[in-house]
Amino acid sequence: MILVVGGAGYIGSHLVKELVEKEEVLILDNLTTGHVEAIDSRAVFVEGDLGNEEDLDPIFSKYPIKAVMHFAAFSLVGESVQDPYKYYENNVANTLTLLKVMLKHKVKNFIFSSTAATYGIPEEEIILENSITSPINPYGKSKLIVEQILTDFHQAYGLNYVVLRYFNAAGAHISGEIGENHDPETHLIPLILQHLLGERDSISVFGTDYPTADGTCIRDYIHVTDLAEAHIQALEALLDGRKEAETYNLGNGLGYSVKEVIETCEKVTERKANVVLAERRAGDPARLVASSDKIFNELGWKAVRNLEEIIGSAWEWHKKGE
Template identity: 75%
Template sequence: MILVVGGAGYIGSHLVKELVEYKEVIVLDNLSTGHEELMDSRVRFVKGNLGDRLILDQLFSENSIDAVMHFAANSLVGESVLDPYKYYNNNVSNTLTLLDAMLKHGVKNFIFSSTAATYGIPETELITEETVTKPINPYGRSKLMIEQILDDFHQAYGLNYVVLRYFNAAGAHVSGEIGENHDPETHLIPIVLEQLLGKRESISVFGTEYDTHDGTCIRDYIHVTDLANAHILSLNALLKGKLQKATYNLGNGKGYSVKEIIDTCEKVTGVKANVIHSDRRPGDPATLVASSEKIYRELGWKAENELEDIIESAWKWHKSCVTKTKK
């Protein structure tokens, strides 16, 4: 049995939808940003907080849990700057409570949802796991702290773990049943699709004179189902004893520019976007792309979905939401 904390959120729910085909799953989520309606009927759902020790002890005492997968972080960069206590309290303190409860109950396999924000603004365009980590905001620092704690816990207590550093998760499940639903929405692809659906007046492009092939920033986008599959491969490697600790980047290895994202959204939807060009945002590097060579070499994982696949799945999801709203 696998405990997924934060399993009702965007990435967590997509992982759960794939994982229930192989394992029994319990989801713990406080629904602060998650959605219970995204849960598969085969999942046992528990509403509760990551840092609630009573709930954690009950879950571990009453169930034979083999591993924990952690998606329950606060993850808005701007908010983390304005309210760092919230991020250190939930992302660090509450995660420590979870880890302590795991160890008390003899559960020693852990998969951690980390982030490219641990790298800060790297000096290299292609980011590997060896790239220096210099987070520039409380969100990135909170994630890196847990990565360092996991290594210490591995050495001291025998905790086995896999850290997965995401870049830009995007897209929706092929079924169209679940997808990206943030409030507020801060991710580029859903913002563009919302504008094409008439939910926004315009799309702002921040900077058009970067040193890239079309002048706009390039970022690494990865389909959320590809992310889910990386988690399942990592979980199996832990449970079979093939890994004791590992850190992997998850990306497509090439990246797409802001203009390419908008152009592809227009191609998929057949709708012309209303684009407004704005000044650069401070601290935005021209290119951030991940090398996922390490996880391919060690676990055989690579991103299978191209940009058009990502946007087609997201468009299917967003259109279904409009249909449901009209009903």
């Protein structure tokens, strides 16, 4: 059985939907940001907190858990700057509690959902796994601290892990049953689609004078189902002993500009956006794109769904509430 912590959240629920086809799945989620309706009925669900040993111990005692996949982090950059305690407590301290209970019960396979925010503002056009990690906010720092903990735990306790770093998960499941549902919403694609559904008056573009082809920032977007498939391939590599301690980037390797994303949303929805040009935001680099060559070469994974497919799936899901 695989324990998915945060399996009622956006990325976690999409992972579970794919994983239940191959493994028995147990979800642990405290539903702080997750949604009951996103829980796959084929999985066992336990409401509880990864930072509470009294919630964790009975789970590990009752179920034959062979690996843990961790998606239960807070991930809003702005909020992490305003309330760093919240981020270090949940993302670091609570993860330590989870790892402690795992080791107590001799569960030594761990998949960690990390972030390319660990790189901060990279100097390279394409970010590699060995690029300098210098996060510029508590969210990115909290993820990097856990990565460093995993390195130490592997050496000291034999904990095997795969860290997966990625930027912008987007899109919805092809079934239309689950999609991106954050409150507050901060991600570009759902913000545009909410605007095109009439839920927002406009969409803001922060900066049009960047050194890119159209002057707007370029970011790496990846379909959430592509992400789920990468996590499963990483899990299989741990379980069959091909990998013991590894870090991979997950990205499309190309990047799309803010203008390209808006135009593609307009094309898919056949609706016109009201775009408001605004000043640059502090700390926004011109380009953030990750190379996934390493995971392709070692595990055979690559992102296969393009921007139009990402937006099309998200649009079908968002329209359900229209």
